[in-house]
Amino acid sequence: MAVVVAVSSRSFLCCLLFLFIAISQTSAQYNYVSCDNNKGNYTAESTYQTNLNTLLSNLTSNTQINYGFYNFSYGQNSDEVNAIGLCRGDVMPDECRSCLNDARDNLTQLCPNQKEAILYHDKCMLRYSNRSIFGLMETKPSYYMYNTNNATEVYQFNQVLSSLMRILTGIAASGDSRRKYAAASAGASNFQTIYGAVQCTPDLSRQECFHCLFGAIKQIPTCCDEKRGGRVVGPSCNIRYEDYRFYEQTTIIDPETPPPSTINTSPEESSNTTIIVIAIIVPAAAVVLVICLFLYLTRRNARKNHAEEDEEDQNEINIVESLQFNFDTIRVATEDFSDSNKLGQGGFGIVYWGRLSNGQMIAVKRLSRDSGQGDTEFKNEVVLVVKLQHRNLVRLLGFCLEGRERLLIYEFVPNKSLDYFIFDPAMNAQLDWEKRYKIIRGIARGLLYLHEDSQLRIIHRDLKASNILLDEEMNPKIADFGMARLVLMDQTQANTSRIVGTYGYMAPEYAMHGQFSVKSDVFSFGVLILEIVSGQKNSGINKGENMEDLLSFAWRNWKEGKAINIVDPSLNNNSRNEMLRCIHIGLLCVQENLVDRPTMANIVLMLNSYSLSLPIPAEPAFYMNSRTRSLPEMQSWEYNSREPGSSEAIFKSVQESENEASISELYPR
Template sequence: MIKVGSLQYDLATIRTATNNFSDENKLGQGGFGVVYKGKLPKGQEVAVKRLSSASGQGDLEFKNEVLLVAKLEHRNLVRLLGFCLEGDERLLIYEFVPNRSLDHFIFDPIKHAQLDWEIRYKIIEGVARGLLYLHEDSRLRIIHRDLKASNVLLDEDMNPKIADFGMARLVVRDETHGNTSTIVGTYGYMAPEYAMHGQFSMKSDTFSFGVLLLEIISGQKNSCFRIEESIEDLLSYAWKNWKEGTTLNLLDPTLRNGPTAEMKRCIHIGLLCVQENVAHRPTMASVVLMLSNNSFSLPVPSQPAFFVHNTNASDMPSSFGSWISNTRSSEEQSAPLSYNNVSITELYPR
């Protein structure tokens, strides 16, 4: 059984490890605070999250959440090593993941070529297994609510680790969903029932995974992108090409010599995950099975959420334009890209 004392670091140790939170050691900054690289006395490299003082959380609640997050142990999740709570300082100490986040590779016009199909498939499988652990295999049942490319970190072997549990929700073991009046997360990755009605579930995480999978395969962001004189979004473009039998149009050009059958199957799985009807989306257990067993038969997907037909920008309906304007979160619009952008989980038992 994990005890608070075994996870607690003193402030002096962390100040030394981060060179007193120097700018040279700063890895990134998000809504919850600043992340610094540090080195502990025995040489272990860590990422230190210095939480902002605006969280309004009490000491007991902070310690309880640390205990909950520390119980999550899976090779595809960033591991919490400990915390520091002294005076006004609330610090979280995580394992250091050296290869930055997935978005620094997949959307970079040069670095994306480093991700061959073998690496991309490993990332897809690893993220799926990490989500399955959160949903079904851990002692808790956690819905992440903010899965996206910037929240997937890559270790030295390019293995993926899901990070940033700042939006996560804890539900009891026999529950699979919940409701909230506060919508948090990133537009474009949000399932429609969550974005519009505050209904979150394991299937809303499945939707986010489907969007991420299509991004990994295409090298394109989910938000609207221009193809010649037309406006498209990634889900609509994927659906249109799947229906027309031109699925390979979706591929990142660097993947054109890869195993086409496996890549088509992954696109098929991605489309199953982003279906508008929640009941039609697979569980992450089914997704992992689909990815690991090519003989597993895939159902035919239905139209994805937010699907719009290809149209000229001048003819685009204002309602769609309104949705497109929200596909980038305020974090993506104004905050710098963060490195090891991790934060304490907001776990709310129901």
């Protein structure tokens, strides 16, 4: 070490980099590692460490490694070590051994004293534990990765992907105790081909493998929606798909080879001491070198921190300036906010259409002047919301500040809002079932993005037909998800003294107690599904002299086995099963207890997978015979407590309009 310190800093850095690269090249790259401290640690030179080293040293010496799976145990009682190794089904035996050996070296280096650890390489997985892990289906710890490229013609892509995953799951689950693996490809749109592979550890039963893979497939809409490739990897199973062939031909298993059994290795059968010593010393040396490099780089980077912070502040200023529109520009674009340019008016402002000097059409929301929000807060929130980019959200282009004027500038969506079509007998014929189903799926994807996949976590709180705009191709875009206060990301439920929304779409816990969560939006989405399928407003369905609210009507007919009565008569019955499935999903979304409502991730899966069985819904909230009575009429409203903690309240009715503004909730990620 003294010799190294004596050389110049440049030579010192080169020396460390050379040694670091040399060590890195001795080990294959791994994707994910988990060292579980909760399962206990072992001390150096303990019996457990000796057993672990012995077990891992003999890891790939078994002759039955040809099928890419093995499970070993070594030791007794509390010092027993259990290990599982699994290679991908297309990996050749020699490559499998090499991958597992690299995994062993990496794992002992990265998890130096944990009794339970797991490491995922690209082509293999290795795990060990002081508890029994054989024949046990486990889904954690897990990880996912996705291809950064977006798929084209997403609907057809997802249909083909879903079908391919189902087929591969059935093939893999039918494998024997040597291998449960399947890989194949399927053609999608625009000459796209989807390549997929699924695998379980062969110690699982057929049913366990099926459930494990099905659970992994359910994660695709959450982790990899609209992406050309993705993978979900756990201890007992994994799935992957790409738009390129990432696997080779599946290796052949000798049909005469008997399935493996758990092997207990004795000390006499262990490998020589040299291998054990290398397994201990090399990781230790690597750790020392990495620490040296870290200390050197930390000192160098400390000098850069101040300059980088200044640059970051300047970048933020540049972003704000690029989003700010000149007030005169917007005034000219909207013809001085002419009434003829008015699109709608809500409780938080008026919306106008306009045309910029370059010909671009825009929608301008002129916020009410009584907002108590400061300029800095307003700018910060706009910067955050502009980062929301999804095909099913109306895009916020920027803002304008002039005195007390606060303007939000959005992209212009030409086909008005969903309620303009769905509730007008003269217009709803333009929305056949194919278009309506596309709208339902698009809204679901947009909400999933707001709830889970965006940089912020947003609860819309005013999802309704008039806040769903339609573009030239009748693709839905959720509007009015913009301005909100920031709260904690991990807050699953919150209370508010100011309730803003629309009767009929509001979840009971929100309408009555001010409690809101992502499940509040799920309730609104369920109402919206039933409106789209039926073509009826949730406020009431005329039946001669009687009126019946939509939720009651839907529940009664579904319970009596007459769910087809809910469907809009203008639609043909060619897609009867899809319509009935949507009604079923809608009823699940409007359950009175928010725990019983599915998440948006589950809803997207329900809409994409027709083989997925759905739970039976209970009586919905606001059902006319339930404890929670239906509300007398649909109206938008605000609720403000007179004083914090006061049980008295003031209700202020707000006129509902086509483009009524709303309050959303943003959770920074």
